[in-house]
Amino acid sequence: ARRTADRERVIFWFNGGPGCSSFDGLMMEVGPWRIDGKGGLKLVENGWEEYTHVVYVDQPPGTGFSYASTDKYLHELDEAASHVVQFMKNFYAVFPELEEMDTYLSGESFAGQYIPYIADALLKTSSPSAPLRGIAIGNGWIDGRNQYPAYVDFAVDKGLIKRDSKEFVNVQKALDRCWKALNTTKSSVNVGDCETVMNSVTDALVTSVNGKKMCLNVYDIRLSDEYPACGMNWPPDLKDVYTYLRRKDVISALHATSKAEAWTECRGTVGQAFYTRTSPSAVTLLPGLLERGVHVMLFNGDQDYICNYLGTERLIADLSWSGGKGMGNATTVGWSVNGTEAGWWRESRNMTYVKVAGASHMVPYDVPLAAHDMILRFMQVDFTKLSGGSATVVPSKLGDEVKPISAGLETGKNTTDAGTGDGKKNTEKDKAMWEAYYNAGSAALILVIILVFIGLFLYWRSRRSSKLGRVNLPTEQEQEERIPLSTNVGAGVSRDDLGQDRDRRGESEPIFDVGDDSGSEDGGKDRHRR
Template sequence: MDSSNFLQRRALAGATAADFYVSTLPDLEPAHALSLSSGYLPARPPRAGAASSSDAADDAHLFFLLERARHTPTKRRLIVWLNGGPGCSSFDGVLMEVGAFRPNDKGGLEWATPGGAWNEYADVLYLDQPVGTGFSYVSTSGYTTSLQQAADEVLYFLKRFIEVYPEYRRGEGVDVYVAGESFAGQYIPYVANTLNEAGRSSPVDLKGIAIGNGYIDPIAQYGTELDMMVEAKIWDTSSEEYGRINKIKQNCRKALDSIKGDPPRWIDECEDLLSDIVSETTHKIGGRNTCINIYDVRLSDESPACGMNWPPLVAPMYKYLDREDVRKALHVDKTHKPEAWIECNKRVGSRLNDKGSKASVVHLPKLLESGIKVMLFAGDQDLICNHIGVERVPERLQWGGSGWGNPPKVDWYVNNSMAGYWRTNRNLTYVSIAGGSHMVPFDKPVETHDMMLRFMGVDLLAAAGPSARIPSRLGDEKDRMVLIGGGGGTEKDDRPMIPGVDGKTEAQVAEEAKWAAYYNAGSAALIVLILLVGAGACVLLRLRRRSR
């Protein structure tokens, strides 16, 4: 579709799903069918005197990308994915974490690890928000200034979204989950609370939220960076570095202890703690200044990046999204967004300056009381939003007259290996992912996908795909396995089916899953065809009898 023609059509109030359809992506390795849509919808109501409903105040538009599910289980689901920052594009999620493809070293795209993409059994909607983030745009004086405003703009966007895609509308049977990581730990509870408070006027049916290595509660999380340095055996409590940082931590702790009522999202006395840890780890090695990677304590990086060069897919992601043919395929507005894509927009982050606003943790009790499921998960190798602090968040919560209690740690196995542990009670789940970094789906794609499928209650026995063929269990339960038909009955397929087990390669696993899906679909079609032929024969015989 020609970009200029698309933009003209998008400006009309009656835009349809066809206007946003992406027929192909440049240099995407052929293997699977692609069902993708992307483009812009307004984030704010029309300005006074506007000629069109898309003429948003401050020209504020959010860019979205929608990946349709490759396999449809008995229940349809939509995951709304937000990245953090603030001001970081959700193409991080698309191309490095939970999306269907990854940038390769050839300048194109390759398909994600089989069983690792979240659109295997759910539709996934990625949002570049707040306005100005990623490919989204807004006038220079119109940046979002508060978490509540950001949530209101997501709500407004979703109202416009269901006008184009009414199948996701509230009451249509689609369960909606809002998920993301890092600073999205602030965005997501605000968005969920705004949807929840909208009641029957909410555009979608919100069922749960999932936050990975998120910044949620300053009281629970500030200062745990130092605890993580000790747990990772980088420092011990007798080291000079620990002693210097501990003084800063104690000053932070005093400020936290003095808070009365709901905590603000920003505490001045605590903000420098992480940067001071980084400074203590910065040394010249081989003529280069190196420092700890704040997103993975197992790694180092060049100073002053200290993690900003990681993951290694960042550079090829920039290269791919800078291509003119890619921008055209994704319907990027070259008039309003002529500049190159950047991963994290500092102007967006600096304008979100409501440092005295309430931390998002204040919204979790009401969400839980309303029946909204909450899952917090954390890779255990992250420093900046580490698992120690994230696990303390539910331990501090009170809702419905009581707290989370002390749910036991239940071992979690994926592909016959320890994946971490789960703690669940009263609609609130915490998941620790062994060996995971700040961006857990990058390190552990299959494990985090299995986690999300469990959280959403996806019935893998009713679907076909790589994840349905990966053994997974919690505690002493039996492995979740796909059931296959044979010999007039059903039997359990107990064969492990992913790389490293039984000598199978990723390509073999994907191929077997694909043919399993085709077989299931073909069997159903054959049965329908037989029934239609039978019905047609009966009608024909009756007609012949009548003609005689």
């Protein structure tokens, strides 16, 4: 952490996939820098590391820069959780001073499956002994039973499609197939017959603009994209992230030279192997976590479609814990940050739900000020004990509770680049500190990432002979994944199908597409989630 707070905390961050790199979170969401458009990095405020240590974890093995000494990958959520727990043991062996700090797990999308499993595994072991205080999941894929059908109702509620339209006929057929499958399926991570529901909606919304077929961006309904990408070209920063993380000097600086393949946002072979045939959906673990004192925050950008807020609200309402169902009569209060409506907040029996205004699938990407305020409030940071920084000058209000800020700040002032609030001297001091932080090369965040790769590799090597039931897969065949991930492989559409970016994969990485083969006559297309 760059600045001190009331006490020290550690957040372990996970992106989704399965098989998607947490460099997404570091480079585009909650980290301290962004690509500057000139081939380098620029420092930004409101990164979550400002008052908290943040560890960005690439997992399961094979994700991002992480690698295994074999072409065998993990299949189930409990396997992945055990690997993360082992990594944490290795991590704390190097940084023992962090093990006693309040610990949080956070991430987005398919991390909604990872995180509850990791939390449950941590509570069941005495080593590491890190005190798990809470988990925070953004736009998570957690409970297909409630989230699959929400695709239709969300689209109708938002006016994207009308029930009495001719286009709705195919949507209804897909939904009927889905409900039939859900009524005969236990709590599964993904249900093949439900995975055409979202595609049936996006197909119904295809239009022609200047001779090009256009469709809804499933990560941000305010945007459109060329068909059949429907959001796979988003966010626009991603292309520069690819370029940066494939630079030889960057790879060398990260000590990531042992992996032969180039960095890829989402490793298709990892996703294909991770089919979770025996893993119950993570929603089944939430009641136990809540009842054991783990605080849970589920937050959703209100403009996301692929993991929309309606599905999250329904899964919470359907959840029973601590003698009650859902959040009962808990009051929803307004929340504002920097003079702007940030969203709506609700709490009950260790559960917090936040609907974030004006945010997409990647909440911190769109509203970094609000996301920063949200995580600090969730961790119950005492704002009066912060040693300067952005949180001391950015005003916010939750219900009737007004956050204390430094004197002299004008409410509503643009604080995107806010410093300590102590004038030019401290601004220059912060800038110099940041430059040293970046140029050092051995900065804590970089060390953390390196340790992720080393830890996963060492653990994998030590377990090679244990034969955890994995299967051999072809070496790095590139495919695109989506969440929920279909267990059936067929013809689909990937970023590479769209002619996007030969430079996004190594020359030796062939295209391998994953589609939906659920038996529907209208087929399906992959939608990439992180």
